[in-house]
Amino acid sequence: MTPRELIGVAEVPGAQPLRLFRRGDDFMIVLDRNELMSTRMHGSEVALGTMACDRLAGHAAPHLLIGGYGMGFTLRAVLGRLAADARVTVVELVPGIIAWARGPMAAVTDGCLDDPRVTLTMGDVAATMRQSAAMFDAILLDVDNGPDGLTRPENDGIYTKHGLADAHRALRPGGVLAVWSASPDPAFTRRMERAGFAVETVRVRARENGKGAAHVIWFAAKR
Numbered sequence: 001m002t003p004r005e006l007i008g009v010a011e012v013p014g015a016q017p018l019r020l021f022r023r024g025d026d027f028m029i030v031l032d033r034n035e036l037m038s039t040r041m042h043g044s045e046v047a048l049g050t051m052a053c054d055r056l057a058g059h060a061a062p063h064l065l066i067g068g069y070g071m072g073f074t075l076r077a078v079l080g081r082l083a084a085d086a087r088v089t090v091v092e093l094v095p096g097i098i099a100w101a102r103g104p105m106a107a108v109t110d111g112c113l114d115d116p117r118v119t120l121t122m123g124d125v126a127a128t129m130r131q132s133a134a135m136f137d138a139i140l141l142d143v144d145n146g147p148d149g150l151t152r153p154e155n156d157g158i159y160t161k162h163g164l165a166d167a168h169r170a171l172r173p174g175g176v177l178a179v180w181s182a183s184p185d186p187a188f189t190r191r192m193e194r195a196g197f198a199v200e201t202v203r204v205r206a207r208e209n210g211k212g213a214a215h216v217i218w219f220a221a222k223r
Contacts, residue, residue: 004028007104010096014154020100027105029071029097036145039108042073043208044180044215045142049077051202052138052178055219059174061085062137067125067158069097069113070142071105076112078140088118089136091125093143098122126158132170139167139177146181146216147188159188164195168222177220184216192220 007020007027018036021028028038037045056062062082066075069092078088090113092098098120101109113120121128125143147159157163159179167177177197181188184201192199197220206212 041206045073047204049074053081068143129166142180
């Protein structure tokens with residue numbers, strides 16, 4: 001079996017560091033003992049992007065906010081669906097993630113961060129939503145393994161009624177909030193509905209070939 005090689009460590013503000021491993025041609029980002037993402041299983045991250053774009057029919061020159069670059073699969077999926085007049089703002093908290101994207105994972109990144117439609121902002125996506133008003137046609141969140149602050153405790157606020165209210169205000173009329181999760185959470189569905197969203201829960205497979213674990217994406221349309 002090919003051994004797993006530690007490539008780098010990235011500090012996360014107020015939380016445990018992330019580690020990047022490589023095994024052969026595959027990369028994995030790990031938090032403690034949790035594998036957060038990998039190049040082997042990214043089907044649901046791609047679905048987060050493509051299915052969100054599918055729900056923006058009729059939105060002229062849409063502006064999307066992506067919270068968490070990760071390995072860039074969602075960003076690349078979005079860019080593959082959007083026209084030249086679209087805009088995508090990517091907010092990433094961890095500088096090391098972007099350093100990996102431009103360094104050892106440059107072949108995977110495939111230049112997506114340099115696309116003229118993309119603006120990269122280093123910071124907290126919760127603050128971006130809080131400071132925005134009717135700015136985005138879609139907000140795509142993949143910053144934890146679900147609606148709780150796994151990556152860092154401060155992320156809990158994103159999934160509360162106050163965080164959802166911030167997301168609601170940041171969306172334009174008819175905008176969509178899409179949230180990725182490793183597993184279902186009925187209580188979170190109810191919170192989204194109480195926050196003024198029409199919620200659709202979709203199960204998607206971890207692998208693009210339709211295999212692997214079943215993940216969940218909430219697509220919540222602003223009423």
